[in-house]
Amino acid sequence: MIPFSHHRVERTDYDTLIIGAGPAGCAAAYDLARAGRRVLLIDKRTFPRPKACACGLTRKTLAALRYSVDPIIERTCREIVLQQASPDPKQREVRIRNRTPIAAMAVRERFDNFCLQQTLAAGAELKKIETILALREHETHIELDIQTANGPETLTAPILIGADGSNGQTRRMAPPRDSHGEALSPSAQDGFALEATIPYTSLPTILPAGDNPTDLIFDFAPLPGGYGWLFPKTDHINIGVGAFAPTPNPGGPSSATVSSSPKVGSQEARLKRVTRDLLAAYTLHKLGVDLTHLPNTVTGQHLGMGGHLYVPQGRILLTGDAAGLVDPLTGEGIHSAIVSGQAAAAAILETLPPTAPGSLSPIPYPLSPAVIYARNLRPLQQTLAFSHRAAQAFYKDPARGFRIMRTPILRSLVLKTYADGLPHTKLLTRLAKLVA
Numbered sequence: 001m002i003p004f005s006h007h008r009v010e011r012t013d014y015d016t017l018i019i020g021a022g023p024a025g026c027a028a029a030y031d032l033a034r035a036g037r038r039v040l041l042i043d044k045r046t047f048p049r050p051k052a053c054a055c056g057l058t059r060k061t062l063a064a065l066r067y068s069v070d071p072i073i074e075r076t077c078r079e080i081v082l083q084q085a086s087p088d089p090k091q092r093e094v095r096i097r098n099r100t101p102i103a104a105m106a107v108r109e110r111f112d113n114f115c116l117q118q119t120l121a122a123g124a125e126l127k128k129i130e131t132i133l134a135l136r137e138h139e140t141h142i143e144l145d146i147q148t149a150n151g152p153e154t155l156t157a158p159i160l161i162g163a164d165g166s167n168g169q170t171r172r173m174a175p176p177r178d179s180h181g182e183a184l185s186p187s188a189q190d191g192f193a194l195e196a197t198i199p200y201t202s203l204p205t206i207l208p209a210g211d212n213p214t215d216l217i218f219d220f221a222p223l224p225g226g227y228g229w230l231f232p233k234t235d236h237i238n239i240g241v242g243a244f245a246p247t248p249n250p251g252g253p254s255s256a257t258v259s260s261s262p263k264v265g266s267q268e269a270r271l272k273r274v275t276r277d278l279l280a281a282y283t284l285h286k287l288g289v290d291l292t293h294l295p296n297t298v299t300g301q302h303l304g305m306g307g308h309l310y311v312p313q314g315r316i317l318l319t320g321d322a323a324g325l326v327d328p329l330t331g332e333g334i335h336s337a338i339v340s341g342q343a344a345a346a347a348i349l350e351t352l353p354p355t356a357p358g359s360l361s362p363i364p365y366p367l368s369p370a371v372i373y374a375r376n377l378r379p380l381q382q383t384l385a386f387s388h389r390a391a392q393a394f395y396k397d398p399a400r401g402f403r404i405m406r407t408p409i410l411r412s413l414v415l416k417t418y419a420d421g422l423p424h425t426k427l428l429t430r431l432a433k434l435v436a
């Protein structure tokens with residue numbers, strides 16, 4: 001690891017560089033810009049841009065955002081339907097209802113563009129690039145070589161936030177490391193999901209599996225270690241299949257690192273089950289729609305996981321999927337992306353004073369941003385560590401999970417956890433023991 005130095009550097013172009021203008025990057029940029037910092041968001045796509053995502057926004061996600069996203073909400077859901085494979089039709093479904101909405105449905109392209117516009121209005125700048133050529137972490141600052149449509153360019157800043165998602169370059173160039181300094185291997189932990197959007201106008205009058213087209217459905221029948229989903233929007237259903245279950249982790253923390261990967265193969269095998277054929281068969285089964293008649297509708301992406309072990313270091317702070325912060329139980333990642341982006345911004349504001357354009361980089365306070373970011377990230381990581389254990393237990397035997405959910409009190413706890421999260425550490429510890 002490069003030591004964090006208090007020496008001055010000649011000049012910096014920005015207070016913070018942020019790679020990726022998705023939920024994590026925008027959340028960080030918004031807070032920094034509102035605090036008056038010179039912040040540059042860098043993205044390789046032109047917005048609005050599509051992104052594989054069912055865009056279910058839980059109550060905790062909406063609460064974490066600094067602004068209302070009401071203008072782009074398509075539907076709110078007060079009920080979730082959990083389904084499993086069972087020979088007994090009565091055991092196949094559990095409906096969990098709530099008096100107030102549990103989650104809101106949006107379309108990701110519109111959600112991300114809305115958040116980006118709020119962030120630019122707050123004062124952040126945006127640069128479109130073709131690729132990152134190099135990322136150099138020095139004792140005193142970061143140097144980033146980028147390729148733009150106008151040619152190569154080098155940017156400098158005291159600190160950089162990696163928010164370019166599960167397949168981004170930052171995660172490869174500066175991989176997240178655990179407390180032993182070992183690089184966390186994405187292939188050992190990541191999930192993978194495929195989705196399609198089906199217009200209501202393409203559906204038969206009665207759905208073949210007997211579902212209601214406006215239900216929010218999580219279905220554990222189509223594949224082991226994951227689920228199929230149906231998320232209802234205004235004019236279409238987002239249907240998908242994903243593998244999320246973490247690799248069994250008998251060796252403790254280090255078994256998720258690059259150096260020891262005996263389970264990598266099995267995780268890859270799980271992800272390989274998530275195919276276009278599986279999604280096509282599932283869509284036919286649930287919606288009676290043949291995906292071959294809807295070309296170009298299927299998209300997919302990895303989901304960054306394993307980040308409950310991430311220990312931030314140096315001048316590159318990873319956030320969201322780039323840090324592996326997707327919840328392995330639910331596959332939910334927008335909440336973690338926002339919370340981690342805000343946590344990184346708060347750490348920077350606490351440790352690095354602002355700089356004037358072209359001025360010397362600041363002398364930081366004694367604590368490094370990475371140390372404060374690690375502290376800020378801990379509550380989220382504790383929740384994800386709990387989810388990691390709960391996911392291992394649940395996906396090993398979903399039928400047991402369904403039996404648990406037949407108890408009203410546990411059912412409402414599951415609902416509350418999904419909607420609001422579990423910030424209470426003592427409760428988490430107790431629950432973690434229960435599911436272990």
Ligand SMILES: Cc1cc2nc3c(=O)[nH]c(=O)nc-3n(C[C@H](O)[C@H](O)[C@H](O)COP(=O)(O)OP(=O)(O)OC[C@H]3O[C@@H](n4cnc5c(N)ncnc54)[C@H](O)[C@@H]3O)c2cc1C
Nearest residue numbers: 020022023024043044053054055056164165320321333334
């Ligand atoms: C099929 C599917 C369904 C999902 N459904 C849900 C859901 O319903 N609810 C939920 O909460 N989560 C869901 N997720 C997870 C969620 O999409 C991610 O966790 C979330 O998008 C992470 O946000 P992020 O900001 O970290 O990264 P991203 O949203 O991936 O944003 C990364 C940004 O970085 C840019 N970028 C990438 N590489 C580079 C580069 N080299 N240089 C510059 N820019 C780059 C990208 O263009 C993008 O704008 C789903 C994921 C998948 C795959």
